[in-house]
Amino acid sequence: MDLVLLIEQLLNGLQFGVMLFLMAAGLTLIFGVMGLINLAHGSLYMIGAFAAAAVASATGSFILALIASLAAAAIAGVIVEMVVIRRLYDRDHLDQVLATFALILIFSEGTRWVFGSFPLYLDVPSALSGAVELPFGISYPAYRLAIIGIGLVVAFGLFLLITRTRIGMRIRAGESDREMIAALGVNIAVLYTAIFALGAALAGFAGALVGAIQSVQVGMGEPVLILAFVTIVIGGIGSIRGAFVGALLVGLTDTMGRVLLPVLFGAFMNPSAAMAIGSALASMSIYILMAAILLFKPTGLYGSA
Amino acid sequence: MKLKSVMLAACAAAMTTGAVHADGVKVGMITTLSGGGAGLGIDVRDGFMLAIQQSGRSDVELVVEDDQRKPDVAVQLADKLVQSEKVDVLTGIIWSNLAMAVVPSVTARGKFYLSPNAGPSALAGKGCHPNYFNVSWQNDAFNEAAGAWASENGIEKVFLLAPNYPAGKDMIAGFKRFYKGEVASEVYTKLGQTDYAAEIAQVRAADADMLYYFLPGGMGISFMKQYAGSGADKPVMGPAFSFDQGILGAIGEAALGVKNTSHWSKDLDVPGNAEFVASFTEEYGRLPSLYAAQGYDTGLLLVSAMEKADVSDADAFRAALKEADFQSVRGDFKFAENHHPIHTIYMREVVKEGDVVTNKVIGVAAEDHTDAYGVDCKM
CATH class of the missing domain: 3.40.50.2300 (Response regulator)
Structure with missing residues (x-):
């Protein structure tokens, strides 16, 4: 394993982490502010990807496709919040899990009904196809580099929104004391709907970005959802900063685990056994990381007790 | 449902x-x-x-x-x-x-x-x-034919990739059964994995003439799109499951030129x-x-x-x-005696016909192929 390959894999881990952050940010906001476990977050990711694929094939424009993904997921989020989620805030978590799980099934079958069972086509824009040369002779896919850039910009924007704006102030206030902020005359229903739409839009945006390099198909959101939950648990539920750090940790651990563990075991056993044990352990690595972190910080890295 | x-x-x-x-x-x-x-x-x-x-x-x-x-x-x-x-x-x-x-x-x-x-x-x-x-x-069939074809066509070192589950291992074992060259590396990924950046970087860095992979359904779509966008240029081959018509529609032109083995093709x-x-x-x-x-x-x-x-x-x-x-x-x-097919396996190549990305037969990979397990079947 030479240094160039190692740096490339670090970039891969970073890109994966940034993607996870877009998912985890919405999830942690919704949980932190409203105390809601939203299993249907993965469906919003899928809706974003399908909207982008449909618009890209109709117009040929990737920018329009990204805008469509934001809009479609946000609209779906608003509808879901007003029709279903709103009734769940005061219920216990089991009811929320049950209802949002039903939403997963409804969204999956609804999407299949509209778009069919076959995966859709969505490609990276031609301006970002192929690889770019970085210093030290590293060549890296341009599109993945763009994802890292976009993700960091979104993370910074979210940070500004939450720490520097009035709506951010209300979000933070809602997080610490729901009754008090309502008593102070803030329309809590509108605030909740807005936060839900924001989280949904971020998930849909992530779905569109990832859809271009993965498969746009029914059920694409659920594997990511599990990772997003791991991320927010590691980072501390409700904390945007925690979601960011958690996402990068999960992204890097998963990628580097897949690459390094087989090599590590290969040092003292035969290649095929090393590959088998290494890849089995690599698929567990992020859960081991989560367990280890929770052992020392039971509320996650940035969680409040 | x-x-x-x-x-x-x-x-x-x-x-x-x-x-x-x-x-x-x-x-x-x-x-x-x-x-x-x-x-x-x-x-x-x-x-x-x-x-x-x-x-x-x-x-x-x-x-x-x-x-x-x-x-x-x-x-x-x-x-x-x-x-x-x-x-x-x-x-x-x-x-x-x-x-x-x-x-x-x-x-x-x-x-x-x-x-x-x-x-x-x-x-x-x-x-x-x-x-x-x-x-x-039989699961191994397309891969055995592909292994034989690779050996005959001067592929000396191959990079193998499949999901880490029984069918994935069957497929790779099938390829190796008839392949006489060297295996540069053999990588098994998690079943259902969607991001292959780490594996693609390994393929690019590896000293191999060809990449052979079995990734059916969405896994194959994700992999091929990412592979084409990575600047990697090693030729790609696989069993038809990685490149069936449903998958090709979603991958698009990124799959052009890929070879795959199948017992059937629409232009047969x-x-x-x-x-x-x-x-x-x-x-x-x-x-x-x-x-x-x-x-x-x-x-x-x-x-x-x-x-x-x-x-x-x-x-x-x-x-x-x-x-x-x-x-x-x-x-x-x-x-055959074990009630599994004896049939010919063809080599196909992904081409573009008009606007449709599809497969075209380019030759025979294994004539009247039968599986290797029938000898153990007693009925």
């Missing part, structure tokens, strides 16, 4: 008297109609139904059930079809792990099972059964194939995949056996199935 549809029902008189079994056949189809692998099951179902419809027979009663790609659901459905629906023949399963969960128990209960997809090695060797007929392929020049492609396209509004062709062949096989024997006479019906007296859309087709 509960999906149940009874089609092509037996004639009304037989229904009212309840004497459906006297002359007709009741078929239970367990296949994947929801979730990530639904495209495969839908193609098998549609191909099968097209064959029955074209035969003009009105005495085939079909019950279709969705296994959701879950072995436990498939087992429950099989019990229900055998016990309460009282079917004579089962078919439809797509995935090897589901086939392993269902097939041994239904054949042991005296039912026939016709596999339109999935051929786990365990059912071809010691676990073979007189009532189990595989109409598709054998009697009946052009008619099958035309009628399937007309009926369902999309090009058939190899899964559709397998479903179609399964339907033809069933009808051919019904012409010769009554299903209530199990021995005669089994003998009629074994004869395989039908014109397969893949050309010559025979059953």
Whole structure:
């Protein structure tokens, strides 16, 4: 394993982490502010990807496709919040899990009904196809580099929104004391709907970005959802900063685990056994990381007790 | 989702008297109609139904059930079809792990099972059964042919990639069985993985002439799109499952030039194939995949056996199935002693025809190929 390959894999881990952050940010906001476990977050990711694929094939424009993904997921989020989620805030978590799980099934079958069972086509824009040369002779896919850039910009924007704006102030206030902020005359229903739409839009945006390099198909959101939950648990539920750090940790651990563990075991056993044990352990690595972190910080890295 | 549809029902008189079994056949189809692998099951179902419809027979009663790609659901459905629906023949399963969960128990209960997809090695060797007929392929077949082709075409070092589950390991083992060159690296990924950046970086850095991979469904779509965008330039080969028509539509031009092995292709020049492609396209509004062709062949096989024997006479019906007296859309087709196909495996290349990205046959990879496990089969 030479240094160039190692740096490339670090970039891969970073890109994966940034993607996870877009998912985890919405999830942690919704949980932190409203105390809601939203299993249907993965469906919003899928809706974003399908909207982008449909618009890209109709117009040929990737920018329009990204805008469509934001809009479609946000609209779906608003509808879901007003029709279903709103009734769940005061219920216990089991009811929320049950209802949002039903939403997963409804969204999956609804999407299949509209778009069919076959995966859709969505490609990276031609301006970002192929690889770019970085210093030290590293060549890296341009599109993945763009994802890292976009993700960091979104993370910074979210940070500004939450720490520097009035709506951010209300979000933070809602997080610490729901009754008090309502008593102070803030329309809590509108605030909740807005936060839900924001989280949904971020998930849909992530779905569109990832859809271009993965498969746009029914059920694409659920594997990511599990990772997003791991991320927010590691980072501390409700904390945007925690979601960011958690996402990068999960992204890097998963990628580097897949690459390094087989090599590590290969040092003292035969290649095929090393590959088998290494890849089995690599698929567990992020859960081991989560367990280890929770052992020392039971509320996650940035969680409040 | 509960999906149940009874089609092509037996004639009304037989229904009212309840004497459906006297002359007709009741078929239970367990296949994947929801979730990530639904495209495969839908193609098998549609191909099968097209064959029955074209035969003009009105005495085939079909019950279709969705296994959701879950072995436990498939087992429950099989019990229900055998016990309460009282079917004579089962078919439809797509995935090897589901086939392993269902097939041994239904054949042991005296039912026939016709596999339109999935051929786990365990059912071809010691676990073979007189009532189990595989109409598709044994899992290793395409890969063995690809391994032989790679050796003949001067590929000296190959990078192997597959998901870490039994079928993935079967496929890679099949490739290595007939491949004489060197293996640069052998990588197994998590089943259902969607991001392959780390593996692609390894492929690029590896000292190999070719990449050979088995990644069916969404995994194959994700991998190929990412591979094409990574600037990697090693030629790619795989079994047809990584490059079937459903996958190619989603990958697009990134797959052009990729070679893959298959027993069937829509441009294969054998009697009946052009008619099958035309009628399937007309009926369902999309090009058939190899899964559709397998479903179609399964339907033809069933009808051919019904012409010769009554299903209530199990021995005669089994003998009629074994004869395989039908014109397969893949050309010559025979059953070996273990009831797995002897057929020719072709090498295909992904090309663009007009606006459609599709496969084209470029040569024969293995003539009259039979699987390696039949020697262990005693029946």
